[in-house]
Amino acid sequence: MKKHIVFACSSGIATSTVVAEKVVEHCKYHGIDVAYQQVIIGELPSLDNSVDLFVVTSQVETKLNTPLVNALPIVTGFGEEELLDKIVKLLKC
Template sequence: MKKVLIACGTGIATSTVVADKVKKHLQANGIEAKVDQTKVAELHRGAKGYDLIVATTNVPKTVECPVVNGLPFLTGVGVDKVLDEIVQHLKD
């Protein structure tokens, strides 16, 4: 099972919206994944054990897994493209 981390400034505000959309999309595409939320201030030791981070703000340089920009989920512009990108990362 893949693990996805949704990161934002508070670990609540915008990441709850993004997590909701990512979960629904992954389910619809039959990808089994655990989706967690966090705030970027907690990421200074990296994000061990996660396959992908979707972030609505910058993440520290210590993070070693791939990072996808989650801003389109908030603006509503380019959502499909990000969703494809997320699926691509989790398929292999």
């Protein structure tokens, strides 16, 4: 079953691209088929409840129902593996 992830940052391009590449690769390694898109943070409310996970690199002020993880550890490299494993666990639920 394909899992749908939305990657979001301030511009929808910069940090979300780096994070998307690492997350998708890690998911594939763990047997998870991923479809994804990159958006700006402001688009998340319109996508709420329509995907499996939001992965963000910017602050999100809006309360959302879709599970959300902050990907700053992937950007900085500190805590990256733990976060990638957490994402896999969330998607396998």
